[in-house]
Amino acid sequence: MTQKLVAGIEPPYYTAVFTSVRPESPEGYAETSVRMQELVREIPGFLGYESARTPGGIGITVGYFRDLESLESWARHPEHRAAKEYGREHWYESYSVHIGKVERSYGYARD
Incomplete structure (x- = not known):
């Protein structure tokens, strides 16, 4: 997970949002x-x-x-x-990809 x-x-700018469902630690996933x-x-x-990833196996990468x-x-x-092809065959139960154009962006960070 990203900290x-x-x-x-x-x-x-553009985003690629990859949302997936997979087992907790499938063989070879971490190295890939x-x-x-x-x-x-x-x-x-x-x-x-x-x-980020939930304990139940849902992951989101942006x-x-x-x-x-x-x-x-x-x-x-x-x-x-x-890697995508291998993932479809061996790791993922399902996934989706969403591509978006960001036209406005802002944030907050506590000092």
Whole structure:
């Protein structure tokens, strides 16, 4: 899970919201997750991500991208595509992806 929120991004930018249901710790998932985090950071226009999971297995990851081109570059990345395919076959009971354009953004942080 992410402990620090992504903040201070000047709109417009894009989000990819990945919501999934999977078992608590499927074999090979943690290693693949670490690899995906390494790879996405190499995508020009990637701005960060936030992630959370419930004890019941529902997970939400929000990726932030400067533009659609950078988001689509991530979607087409060969290792990312292979991980998605493997996940459908072995890890996920279900998932959904929502792509959005952020036109307004604000936050709060206690000092």
